[in-house]
Amino acid sequence: MITPEFSRPHRLDAIGAGEREVRVEADAGERAALARRFGLMAIDRLAADFAIRRDATGVIARGTLSGAVVQACGVTGEPVPAKVEEAFDIRFLPEPEAGADEVELSEDECDTVFYSGGAIDLGEAAAETLALALDPFPRSPNAEAALREAGVLSEAQTGPFAALAKLKKT
Known part of the structure; x- marks a missing residue:
């Protein structure tokens, strides 16, 4: 298993019965590693504010991701700075066992992340949310x-x- 560049494991037994607020922020080294992974020129800022709570099947995480990135223009290669502000709803579910029935996901559960063990990784969830929020065709002036x-x-x-x-x- 590959270790994520921006890992912030949050133990399931630390969530408790109510909602819990958690903030994760990537440091300079983590941002540089994520920029390489996502093919970006730079990630100047990356933070996510989570409100997490348990439900009957797993963990629900709602919140906002904010960041500042620099992408390469798809035409000229020039830097294209962009701000990212993205609301998210993520459902963390236990990894299905090998040979178990398929997990059916409804349309409203499209942001589902599977976990194994006793923790969910909020840093990797933030990194994946950032990747999905990026402009696929950045253009410079x-x-x-x-x-x-x-x-x-x-x-x-x-x-x-x-x-x-x-x-x-x-």
């Missing part, structure tokens, strides 16, 4: 000009109404 210079046509130039626009000009 110079991206449009670089695409034009390379001869790439915009959607407006090639889309379904492009032919009509040409007719209108004549």
Whole structure:
């Protein structure tokens, strides 16, 4: 098993009956390792505030992730700084046993994380939430000009109404 770069195990027996507030924050080394893992130029800040509580099947964690990242523009490679503010709802469930029936997840349980042992990893949950919140196609202010210079046509130039626009000009 690979050890996560940003691990903050939280023991299940420390949760208790009510809701518990927990904050996790990545240090500089953890942020650098996560940046490499996610293909980012940098992660300048990463923190998550959790409200965790037990339920009948596992642990519910709700909260907010906040961070500051620098992605590479998909066109120019230039740095694209971005702030991340992401609300999350995560259900931690025990890892299904080998050979056990499949676990059915409903649509409202799409953010389900399985755990084994006596702890859940809030740091890894925050890291995965960050990865899902990233812009998959970051663009710098110079991206449009670089695409034009390379001869790439915009959607407006090639889309379904492009032919009509040409007719209108004549």
